[in-house]
Amino acid sequence: MPKIVNREEMAQGTIILNEIKATRISQKAKPGQFVILQADETGERIPLTMADTNPEKGTITIIYMVVGKSTAKFKELKVGDDYYALIGPLGTPTHIENVGKVICVGGGTGIAVLHPITKALKEAGNDVTTILGSRSYDLLIMEEEMKAASTKLHICTDDGSKGHHGFVTDVLKETLENNDIDLVVAIGPIPMMKFCSLITKDFNVKTLVSLNPIMVDGTGMCGCCRVSIGNDTKFACVDGPEFDAHKVDFDELGKRLASYLDEEKQSLEAYEKSIA
Amino acid sequence: MSKKIKTPRAKMPEQDPDARRRNFEEVPLGLTEEMAMIEASRCLQCKKPLCVDGCPVSVKIPEFIKLISEKDFSGAAKKLWETNALPAVCGRVCPQEDQCEGKCIVGKKGEPVAIGYLEKFAADWERENGSGEVPKVAKKTGKKIGVVGSGPSAITVAGDLLLKGHDVTIFEAFHKPGGVLVYGIPEFRLPKAIVASEIAGLEKMGANIECNTVVGASVSVDELFEEGYDAVYIGVGAGLPRFMNLEGENFIGIYSANEYLTRTNLMKGYLFPEYDTPIARGKNVVVLGAGNVAMDSARTAMRLGADSVKVVYRRSRDEMPARNEELHHAEEEKIEFVLLTNPTKFYGDENGRLTGMECLKMELGEPDDSGRRRPVPIEGSEFDFDCDLVVVSVGSNANPLLTSSTPGLELNRWGNIAADPATGKTSRKGVWAGGDIVTGAATVILAMGAGRDAATSMHDYLTLGW
Numbered sequence A: 001m002p003k004i005v006n007r008e009e010m011a012q013g014t015i016i017l018n019e020i021k022a023t024r025i026s027q028k029a030k031p032g033q034f035v036i037l038q039a040d041e042t043g044e045r046i047p048l049t050m051a052d053t054n055p056e057k058g059t060i061t062i063i064y065m066v067v068g069k070s071t072a073k074f075k076e077l078k079v080g081d082d083y084y085a086l087i088g089p090l091g092t093p094t095h096i097e098n099v100g101k102v103i104c105v106g107g108g109t110g111i112a113v114l115h116p117i118t119k120a121l122k123e124a125g126n127d128v129t130t131i132l133g134s135r136s137y138d139l140l141i142m143e144e145e146m147k148a149a150s151t152k153l154h155i156c157t158d159d160g161s162k163g164h165h166g167f168v169t170d171v172l173k174e175t176l177e178n179n180d181i182d183l184v185v186a187i188g189p190i191p192m193m194k195f196c197s198l199i200t201k202d203f204n205v206k207t208l209v210s211l212n213p214i215m216v217d218g219t220g221m222c223g224c225c226r227v228s229i230g231n232d233t234k235f236a237c238v239d240g241p242e243f244d245a246h247k248v249d250f251d252e253l254g255k256r257l258a259s260y261l262d263e264e265k266q267s268l269e270a271y272e273k274s275i276a
Numbered sequence B: 001m002s003k004k005i006k007t008p009r010a011k012m013p014e015q016d017p018d019a020r021r022r023n024f025e026e027v028p029l030g031l032t033e034e035m036a037m038i039e040a041s042r043c044l045q046c047k048k049p050l051c052v053d054g055c056p057v058s059v060k061i062p063e064f065i066k067l068i069s070e071k072d073f074s075g076a077a078k079k080l081w082e083t084n085a086l087p088a089v090c091g092r093v094c095p096q097e098d099q100c101e102g103k104c105i106v107g108k109k110g111e112p113v114a115i116g117y118l119e120k121f122a123a124d125w126e127r128e129n130g131s132g133e134v135p136k137v138a139k140k141t142g143k144k145i146g147v148v149g150s151g152p153s154a155i156t157v158a159g160d161l162l163l164k165g166h167d168v169t170i171f172e173a174f175h176k177p178g179g180v181l182v183y184g185i186p187e188f189r190l191p192k193a194i195v196a197s198e199i200a201g202l203e204k205m206g207a208n209i210e211c212n213t214v215v216g217a218s219v220s221v222d223e224l225f226e227e228g229y230d231a232v233y234i235g236v237g238a239g240l241p242r243f244m245n246l247e248g249e250n251f252i253g254i255y256s257a258n259e260y261l262t263r264t265n266l267m268k269g270y271l272f273p274e275y276d277t278p279i280a281r282g283k284n285v286v287v288l289g290a291g292n293v294a295m296d297s298a299r300t301a302m303r304l305g306a307d308s309v310k311v312v313y314r315r316s317r318d319e320m321p322a323r324n325e326e327l328h329h330a331e332e333e334k335i336e337f338v339l340l341t342n343p344t345k346f347y348g349d350e351n352g353r354l355t356g357m358e359c360l361k362m363e364l365g366e367p368d369d370s371g372r373r374r375p376v377p378i379e380g381s382e383f384d385f386d387c388d389l390v391v392v393s394v395g396s397n398a399n400p401l402l403t404s405s406t407p408g409l410e411l412n413r414w415g416n417i418a419a420d421p422a423t424g425k426t427s428r429k430g431v432w433a434g435g436d437i438v439t440g441a442a443t444v445i446l447a448m449g450a451g452r453d454a455a456t457s458m459h460d461y462l463t464l465g466w
């Protein structure tokens, strides 16, 4: 059984870190890959990216924002508890090579997803400028880890509580204007990825984003995770989750994520009542 | 001289259509002991039983029916097990009209013996009243076998090889074993407790089942050999949904049948919010396709509370591939059939939610490769209708996840594994394959037949060599 060996709360308890014993997965996982977890037999299958892996200890780390019933259930799990199911590693790993100068842009829990990719890009010899954003400084996660994984780190906060007062896109634009950039990786909320993509398109810089559609199996058998990439429909769980940002239909993705809004609300309210 | 009055074929007692179209309980209620014995007496006990030729695994049909007529129900179940590891499943889901019953001599002049009903009866009787004993396994051989997947073909391979004394580990991607029997075929047609009981039997015989293991991702076939497995069987099914590539196909409310049925059956979306996984409850539902999968989707939608469910199919009634019984059940449950009609695009609102579709009327032209008359569009016959849920159920392809990560495994041009039809041997030494991943989407009993042949060949290999 996949046991939680370490647990931390971040960003005022809105984001949770679990380090989980999963020997096989920890040894196989590559940057950009994700796992699917289930809290219990009646639970949903929830995809989460591995923010870190430790093959020696045989553990993987996930970092998730508590947004609905399933992540609320995960939050209740303590050190020593088991997940009912853990499946992975899933998805196509990030293609890592030395391309030269790279910008990594992260927002919200997207920073957790970005971390292993940033680390690998730097280890491959790239010059990595990282731009992280959050609403306010106390909601920012993984600052130290991202600093260690990058050549240079910028922080942006919507309320100006730290670093640049404003959006990541401002710093992204400035950096693109002053440098010859070979690759941008942007991972975060959909609007952030969309606006980053619009900017890098103007500069004609190849850009990768990691998409987070709703999933069921995570192995290509259901088509729930389909996203429009250029003129093609792709299954994010096997063809992705990373795609060429300039081809992604972000608006469709945003709409599809709202497929079950009513049910999610009903689920969360009932759950909160039951644990109150 | 008075003519002997022929006993009519047993009529399966069923849940009333008006009630059952809104619940997930099993539709047929099962024959009583008395009914089963009367039905069994209709069998002529042919010396050369044609029915057996029609059964892909050559079930000893007259023998097991005779035991039922003698009230030895347990004996009948054991007779079935000699050739069929899952009689409770096959009795329910085999397309009997094309197989055993289609060949039955009694059917030439009247209605065939209800072999399927009797098979279900005997297996259910033994599950409910029998000792629960499992067959004794042979002395341990020390050989380790990896079985990938846990559908009917994998279950058969595992059972046969366990009996011969080999160690068997099943690797299943999902969190529950059973394959299509748990994620695809709905509860009202195949109660999941039956599948669970079959799996429990395998475990009792010593099978080790590792769920949540995606071979090709969590572990590769090569790594299984490195870990000491002596042979591997691949029975991963045909798990890649086909879409129609029409405009608007990504609107919210358009599901593949795989997703729709997985959410409902495996994740138990029909019990939401008791179970966490939601499933859309459409009011006006359209199902595209006309096979068993389409019927299961349509009948599921009705049970989830739809006002109307239409099956839209481009050919005519005669070409519908679903089992007769399922078509009949669907009709009784007020599913409508819109035939000779093909969808051309979907409409949605500003939130990306499906609102309707456009279709084209078809007529039947010359026969195509499959021998069925080809549907041809009637020009200018476009028409629209409203719908808020569409289930695309037009077949599935081979999922490349495992095959693309297994070097040296030869595939055919559709991506199915090329395997010897008699033995299941693949181009890789020590690797066998069978079921839907080899044949494309087929039937439970064919998948089981392939499993049985492969188990024989694998045992020969493990004792004699490749």
Ligand SMILES: Cc1cc2nc3c(=O)[nH]c(=O)nc-3n(C[C@H](O)[C@H](O)[C@H](O)COP(=O)(O)OP(=O)(O)OC[C@H]3O[C@@H](n4cnc5c(N)ncnc54)[C@H](O)[C@@H]3O)c2cc1C
Residues within 6 Å of the ligand: A034, A044, A046, A047, A048, A049, A050, A063, A064, A065, A066, A067, A068, A069, A070, A071, A072, A109, A110, A112, A113, A211, A212, A213, A214, A215, A241, A257, A258, A264, A265, A268
């Ligand atoms: C490949 C992949 C990797 C992911 N990695 C991470 C990660 O590392 N950390 C993390 O915090 N989250 C990650 N996500 C998102 C995470 O899976 C969802 O937040 C989670 O499924 C929400 O489940 P819930 O039941 O708690 O909330 P729900 O009740 O399902 O949803 C509550 C709210 O969250 C939104 N939502 C639902 N599903 C998603 C989704 N897939 N992505 C974003 N918003 C969603 C809904 O619109 C709703 O507003 C990832 C998603 C994918 C597909």
Ligand SMILES: Cc1cc2nc3c(=O)[nH]c(=O)nc-3n(C[C@H](O)[C@H](O)[C@H](O)COP(=O)(O)OP(=O)(O)OC[C@H]3O[C@@H](n4cnc5c(N)ncnc54)[C@H](O)[C@@H]3O)c2cc1C
Residues within 6 Å of the ligand: B093, B094, B095, B148, B149, B150, B151, B152, B153, B154, B171, B172, B173, B174, B177, B178, B179, B180, B181, B184, B185, B186, B213, B214, B215, B216, B235, B236, B237, B238, B239, B261, B292, B293, B296, B323, B401, B402, B434, B435, B436, B437, B441, B442, B443, B444, B445, B447
């Ligand atoms: C809705 C529906 C209704 C049907 N109705 C009927 C019917 O009435 N009568 C009939 O005879 N047939 C019916 N069929 C067809 C029948 O179910 C299939 O032909 C049969 O189940 C195929 O068996 P299989 O063993 O090849 O694989 P499956 O039953 O498909 O099982 C394959 C298993 O392998 C697992 N798997 C896949 N990839 C991997 C991997 N990489 N690693 C580990 N595990 C993996 C899957 O999760 C699955 O559990 C129906 C099919 C469906 C979908």
Ligand code: SF4
Residues within 6 Å of the ligand: B054, B055, B056, B057, B058, B059, B061, B084, B090, B091, B094, B096, B099, B100, B101, B115, B116, B119, B445
């Ligand atoms: S296994 Fe299927 S085809 Fe064979 S006898 Fe039983 S119901 Fe008929």
Ligand code: SF4
Residues within 6 Å of the ligand: B042, B043, B044, B045, B046, B049, B050, B051, B052, B061, B062, B103, B104, B105, B106, B113, B115
């Ligand atoms: S063909 Fe019909 S009558 Fe003859 S043995 Fe088979 S089931 Fe009985």
Ligand code: FES
Residues within 6 Å of the ligand: A214, A215, A216, A217, A218, A219, A220, A221, A222, A223, A224, A225, A226, A235, A236, A237, A238
């Ligand atoms: S989640 Fe089912 S195909 Fe991607």
